[in-house]
Amino acid sequence: MLLDFAEIYHQYSGMVYRVALRMTGRVEEAEEVTQDVFLSVHRHLGAFSGKSTIKTWVYRIAVNCSLNAIKKAGRKRPEVRMEEGFDAPDSRQDVHEAVEKEAAEEKIQALLNEVSEDERACLLLRAQEGLSYEDIARSLGVNINTVKTRIRRARETMIAAYQNKRGKI
Amino acid sequence: MNCQDVKNRVLSAEKIFLGPDMAGHLAQCSECRDYVAAAQAIEAVFKNAASLEAPGSLWQKVMAAVEERPLSFQEKVGAWWEEVLLGFRPYVVGGSFAAAMMVMILFLTPGILFQSASSAASDKEEVVALAYMGDNEPALVVEDVAQGTMAEHLI
Structure with missing residues (x-):
């Protein structure tokens, strides 16, 4: 099964970059991870x-x-350092969009x-890429019940944080 | 439906949905309404973020890194071997079975194995002998039994 590398890159680079960005929380690290992923592919x-x-x-x-990049950097939690990833806006409309975009990223x-x-x-x-529980289990090489438990726990924690910091998040 | 049922559905469902049973409870319970609203707001934040794309310059960086380290022979032929092995799997299985049957017949039929072994041994001896003769060309070594000495004759 010979597959076209360029086609794979164009189809999946967005999702790889997004996952890397949310996992590491840093634009430059996300770019490095994306590069490593496609080298490996x-x-x-x-x-x-x-x-x-x-x-x-x-995805896997x-x-x-x-996860390797996080481990290598010796961090447990991603730092919120998104601002350097955005290009300078050209117009007032762009400024408004950029501010909204940045606010969403920080949220x-x-x-x-x-x-x-x-x-x-x-x-x-699940929430960002829209994979089913079964596909997530396959992607991560874990049991589907593990996926369900992790998502349940994550949602519970995030809803509590959202309600406690209403107005900030 | 009670508050715990609402919470369970929000936390466990693949996609948060408001069925008529849940809507009925939410109409009466402000705490659950807040809970569901928070879950939906979080879901919306992630969904909106799914449009973010990788920077355009990244493709050039990836290709530069790819060209820096060319594929090894093993990596290049990986897919080809995979296809060959998978394609010939029925023949490989059939061949292995036939080989196993032949080995069994050899061991179970008296005489065949030893007879074959002895003829193989004599063939081996012949080869060794020819090689020995070859080493001593052009002379031929002959043992003179009557005199008890070794004589060397030119051919």
Whole structure:
């Protein structure tokens, strides 16, 4: 099964970058992780057996690379450092959009700070990428009940944080 | 439906949905209304964030990194081998079975194995002998039994 690397990149780079960004909380680290993920994909594409879908395979590499980056940096919680990732806005409309975008990013990161890395990975794949519980289990190589438990815990923690800090998040 | 049922559904469902049973409870319970509203707000924040794309310059960086480290031979032929092995799997299984049957027949039929072994041994000896003769060309070593000495004759 010979697959086109460029096609895979264009189809999945967005989701890899988003997962990496939310997991690490840093734009430059997310770019490094995205690069590592696609290097790994390129290197192992020849041996890809097709037992899983390309999508779940790429998600799995993305989550593993993100967790490795966090471990390497020696951080438990992602730091909210999103501002350097956005281009300077050109017009007043763009300024408004950029401010809203940044506020949304900070909201997400503040919520994600409340949960563990494993819970964060499951929640991102569900809430942000829209994967089913079954696909998340396949992507992460864990039992579906583990996925359900992690998502339940993450939601519980985040709802409590949202209600406690209403107006801030 | 009570407050605990609402909480369970919000936390466990793949997608938060308001069925008629839940809507009935929410109409009467402000605490659950707040809880569901918070869950929906969080879900919306993540859904809106799904449009973020990787920076355009990243593709060039990835390709530069890919070109810096070319694929090894093993990585290049990985897919090809995989296909060959999977494609020939029925033949591999059939061949293995046939080989196992032949080994069984050899062991279970008296005489065949030892006879084959002895003929193989004599063949081996012949080869060794030819090699020895070859080493001593052009001379031929002959033992003179009557005199008890070794004589060397030119061919």
